[in-house]
Amino acid sequence: MKNAVDAFIGKADLLYARGCCDEAVALLTDSLQRNPTQADVVLRLAEFLVDSGLHSRALEILNRRLLDESNPRTLLLRGLCHEALGNISCAENLADQLLAQNCQLPDALSLKARIAVGAKKSDQADRLFQEAIACDPACGLAWYGLACLRRQQGDTTAYFDFARNAFLCSPASRDIAIAFHESSLTVQEFFQAEADLRHVLSGCRMNRRLRFFLIDFLLRQTKFAEAMTEIESAMVDFGVDKGMLAAALNLRTRLGPMTIPTDPKPFGSVSLCMIVKNEKSHLARCLRSAKPVVDEIIVADTGSSDETKDIALVFGAQVYDFPWVDDFSEARNYSLSKASGNWILVLDADETISEKDYEKFREFLETSQSRPAAYRIQTRNYSNQANTVGFRSNRGESPDEEGIGWFPSDKVRLFTNDPRIRFEYPVHELVEPCLERLKILVRECDVVVHHFGALSNVKTREKTRNYRNLGRKKLRKIKNASVLKEIAVQSARLGNHAEALDMWRRFIKLQPRSAEAYLNMGAACWNMARYKDAVSFSEKAFCMDPSLKEAGFNMAFSMLLMGRAGDAKTTLERLLEEEPDYPAAQFLMCVTHVCLGEPTHAEGVFQKLKILPIGNFIGESFLEISRRFLEACKSEYARRSLEAAIHFGCDSEEIRTLAENCKAAA
Numbered sequence: 001m002k003n004a005v006d007a008f009i010g011k012a013d014l015l016y017a018r019g020c021c022d023e024a025v026a027l028l029t030d031s032l033q034r035n036p037t038q039a040d041v042v043l044r045l046a047e048f049l050v051d052s053g054l055h056s057r058a059l060e061i062l063n064r065r066l067l068d069e070s071n072p073r074t075l076l077l078r079g080l081c082h083e084a085l086g087n088i089s090c091a092e093n094l095a096d097q098l099l100a101q102n103c104q105l106p107d108a109l110s111l112k113a114r115i116a117v118g119a120k121k122s123d124q125a126d127r128l129f130q131e132a133i134a135c136d137p138a139c140g141l142a143w144y145g146l147a148c149l150r151r152q153q154g155d156t157t158a159y160f161d162f163a164r165n166a167f168l169c170s171p172a173s174r175d176i177a178i179a180f181h182e183s184s185l186t187v188q189e190f191f192q193a194e195a196d197l198r199h200v201l202s203g204c205r206m207n208r209r210l211r212f213f214l215i216d217f218l219l220r221q222t223k224f225a226e227a228m229t230e231i232e233s234a235m236v237d238f239g240v241d242k243g244m245l246a247a248a249l250n251l252r253t254r255l256g257p258m259t260i261p262t263d264p265k266p267f268g269s270v271s272l273c274m275i276v277k278n279e280k281s282h283l284a285r286c287l288r289s290a291k292p293v294v295d296e297i298i299v300a301d302t303g304s305s306d307e308t309k310d311i312a313l314v315f316g317a318q319v320y321d322f323p324w325v326d327d328f329s330e331a332r333n334y335s336l337s338k339a340s341g342n343w344i345l346v347l348d349a350d351e352t353i354s355e356k357d358y359e360k361f362r363e364f365l366e367t368s369q370s371r372p373a374a375y376r377i378q379t380r381n382y383s384n385q386a387n388t389v390g391f392r393s394n395r396g397e398s399p400d401e402e403g404i405g406w407f408p409s410d411k412v413r414l415f416t417n418d419p420r421i422r423f424e425y426p427v428h429e430l431v432e433p434c435l436e437r438l439k440i441l442v443r444e445c446d447v448v449v450h451h452f453g454a455l456s457n458v459k460t461r462e463k464t465r466n467y468r469n470l471g472r473k474k475l476r477k478i479k480n481a482s483v484l485k486e487i488a489v490q491s492a493r494l495g496n497h498a499e500a501l502d503m504w505r506r507f508i509k510l511q512p513r514s515a516e517a518y519l520n521m522g523a524a525c526w527n528m529a530r531y532k533d534a535v536s537f538s539e540k541a542f543c544m545d546p547s548l549k550e551a552g553f554n555m556a557f558s559m560l561l562m563g564r565a566g567d568a569k570t571t572l573e574r575l576l577e578e579e580p581d582y583p584a585a586q587f588l589m590c591v592t593h594v595c596l597g598e599p600t601h602a603e604g605v606f607q608k609l610k611i612l613p614i615g616n617f618i619g620e621s622f623l624e625i626s627r628r629f630l631e632a633c634k635s636e637y638a639r640r641s642l643e644a645a646i647h648f649g650c651d652s653e654e655i656r657t658l659a660e661n662c663k664a665a666a
Contacts, residue, residue: 005038005040005041006040008027008031008041009028009040009041009044011027012024012027012028012044012048013044014206015027016048017172017204017206017207017208018206018207018208018237018238019208019209019238021048021052024048025045025048025049028041028044028045028048029045032045032065036065036066037066039065039067039068039071042061042062042065042067043067043071043073043074043077045058045061046058046061046062046077047077049061050077050080050081050084051172051173051174051175052174053084053174055080055081055084055085056081056085058077058081059078059081059082059085062074062077062078062081063078070101072098072101072102072105072107072108075094075097075098076094076098076107076108076111078090078094079091079094079095079098079111080111080114082094083111083114083115083118086118088115088118088119091111091114091115092112092115094111095108095111095112095115098111099112104131104135105135106132106133106135106136106139106141106142107132107139107141109128109129109131109132109135109142110128110129110132110139110141110142110145112128113125113126113127113128113129113132113142113145114145116128117145117148117149122149122152122153125145125149126146126149129142129143129145129146129149130142130146133146138169139169140165140166140167140169140170140173140176141166141170143162143163143165143166143169144162144163144166144170144173144175144176144179146158146162147159147162147163147165147166147179147183148179150162151179151183156183156186156187157187159183159186159187160183160184160186160187160189163176163179163180163182163183163184164180164183164184164192164193164196166179166180167179167180167196167200168196168199168200171200171204171207171210172204172207174209177209177210177213180193180196180213181193181213181216184217190217190220190221191221193213193217194214194217194218194221197210197213197214197217198214201214205237206237208234208237208238211230211233211234211237211238212234214230215227215230215231215234218230219251224251224254224255225255227251228248228251228252228255231244231247231248231251231314232248232284232287232288232291232314232315233288235248235284235311235314236284236285236288240280240284240307240311245307245310245311245314248314249310249313249314252313252314252316255316256316257297257313257316257317257318258291258294258295258296258297258316258317258318259295259296260295260296260340260341261295265295266366267342267362267365267366267368268341268342268343268365269295269296269340269341269342269343270293270294270295270296270341270342270343270344270345270365271294271295271296271297271298271339271340271341271343271344271345271417272287272290272294272296272297272298272345272346272347273298273300273332273335273336273338273339273344273345273346274286274297274298274299274300274335274346274347274348274349275299275300275301275302275322275328275331275332275334275335276299276300276301276302276304276308276312276349277301277302277303277304277308277324278304278305278306278308279304279308279349279350280306280307280308280311282349282350282452282453283308283311283312283349284311284314284315285352286347286348286349286350286351286352287311287312287315287317288315289352289353289354289355290345290347290352290353291315291316292355292358293345293353293358293361293362294341294345295341296318296339296340296341297312297315297316297317297318298317298318298320298335298336298338298339299312299317299318299319299320299335300320300321300322300331300332300334300335300338301319301320301321301322302322302323302324302331303323303324308349318338320334320335320338322334322335326426327426328423328425328426328427328428328429329422329423329424329425329426329429330426332346332422332423332429333422333423336417336421336422336423337419339417340417341417342416342417343365343414343415343416343417344414344415344416344417344421345413345414346413346414347413347449348451348453350451350452350453351379351449351450351451351452351453352400352449352450352452353447353448353449353450354398354399354400354448354450355399356398356399357447357448360446360447361447364414364445364447370441371416372415372416372418372420372421372438372440373415373416373440373441373443374412374414374415374416374421374431374435374440374441374442374443375412375413375414375415375442375443375444375445376410376411376412376413376442376443376444376445377410377411377412377413377414377445377447377448377449378408378409378410378446378448378449379408379409379410379411379448379449379450379451380406380408380448380449380450380451381406381407381408381409381451381453381454382401382402382403382405382406382450382451382452382454382455383403383404383405383406383407383454383455384403384404384455384617385454392405392406392407392408393405393581393583393612393613393614394406394613398448398450400450401613402452402455403455403613404583404612404613404614404616404617405583405613405614411430411432412430412431412432412435412442413449414445415431415435415440416440420434420438421434421435421438421440422434427486428486481507481510481511484503484504484506484507484510485503485507485517487499487503488500488503488504488507488520489520491503492520492523492524492527495527497523497524497525497527497528498524498528500520500524501521501524501525501528504517504520504521504524505521508521513544514544515541515542515544515545515548515551516541516548517541518537518538518540518541518544518551519537519538519541519548519550519551519554521537522534522535522536522537522538522541522551522554522555522558523554525537525558526554526557526558526561529561529631529632531558531559531561531562531632532558532562534554534555534558535555535558535559535562538551538552538554538555538558539551539555541554542555546578549575549578549579549582549585552571552572552574552575552585553575553582553584553585553588555571556568556571556572556575556585556588556592557588559571560588560591560592560595560637561628561629561632561634562632563632563634563637565592565595565596565637566596568588568592569589569592569593569596572585572588572589572592573589576589583609583612583614586605586608586609587605587609587614587618587621588625589605590602590605590606590609590644591622591625591641591644593605594640594641594644595636595637595640595641597640599644602644603648606618606644606648610648610650618645618648618650619645619650619651619652619655620652622641622642622644622645622650622651622655623642623645623652623654623655623658625641626638626641626642626645626655626658626662627658629641630662635662635665638658638662639659639662639663642655642658642659642662643659646659
């Protein structure tokens, strides 16, 4: 339980450091509404409020909760609140209680000193602050108190020295950080302040306030390129606001765009070529990830109405407007025509390259002997849809991982800048057909591209709809199996399962031995409540390709929706014997045990699931499958699944409401 609370507080700490103060406070407040006895959460909430100068609210929180009255942390927070609010007798009483526990407690001495400052007893305050530091040289509160006294006395050098010591001891404190920044400006110690900030940020990189102080000190030293790098990074980590964007554009105007270096590299220069439209939420992350391995950025904008073009300019891109003509290949090829590098790298705005692959990327170019050349790169498409074909659970192999897992796709993304190499097809555009005609060998490259777009449902749906419409146009010109497959996949993603089924039927006529087609026909049928057909198609896919685990899953799922929990269990047992680490099947087995009234077995499977990345989404999975049961008129299965979710502690308000409705209907 303590580990869970610590993790929860850690999440709030990160929000607070990022400048999302209201969100951090709301997160802890919501937690206390669910469980009012979490003392650590109460104290962290009070610390946030005190740090934000909201002493009345902090005191209210501290007074209305059942806390250990002898806890030094509680006593100090109450004392600081009373001192700030002018309740001096209360503050003195709390300081005395702290001193009674330990006569040399530095925080108690600092509180006493602050009270003395308020009473204009500067000498007494100075002595108490010095005594606190003698007890603990890392007492930031005492160093800060001395800094404030020296500021009042006009001793700017001592003000800086004491504020610096306070900052190095307590860098997360708002007041202390501001005093450090102000004192550094007063004595113009920009170089020292930069060094101190870099030292502190090495351990807390996500502190927004400190990152912006660092940028300020870099600009004051005319270190414009370094400041630009920090601004770009801040845009990724903290988001883009209009003020930051305007300042960044001014600085980029001074620096100019990225250009191909005059001294050629041994392996040649690299141009990143992209097409974008309304990618404000993704683009900065993509460009930050790619900049260390490219020399030039070419962005063809097809009609953005947000800040996409400005963000690209900030990162040093050359931005060109390209009127959209319903053809991704034309837009891609336009971007290629503007590139000056020896190599072309192609990325989308919602993709990144991992820092751990930078050296590997350079090595591939250095060892590439023949020209022209092309490299196929695997994309990890992150998703929360665990039953996607080829889905693999996240295992902590990369710091870039998001969601519960990913499925792979491979295509050529890196190739020689050669005017003969161009993209083909208006949708799902590729250079592979062109490379094949030119007889240019395609090699494998084990650098990975990380794709996050599928985690954004709204954006994905809009993109899918455009792809499907372009695919229909493509079908009128090119009548082949690959086009039918494209439309079928996009139709299924949009929920048009009847159209998807029709396209897969037409596909089967051209490729009758396609297990993938029968798998997707089965999925379309169970989405249309045609469960018997779903079992039949899934079984056929499984017979054609026993390694197609998704077919076994669909077959078991369809059986469950038909009320055949026993048959589903048999199918899943066989599947999990071959694929023991298949999370979607593990979850379905958990639900199957629940439906069969086997709580012990269900509990055992759940305990294994909750430690996996899918564990964060099990509540949503129970909700989704319960809704499926209700649509299939299997209300008893739905009720048992919802009750299991509540029992396992992964419920939500929606789950509880639906469970109550099921009970009422029964």
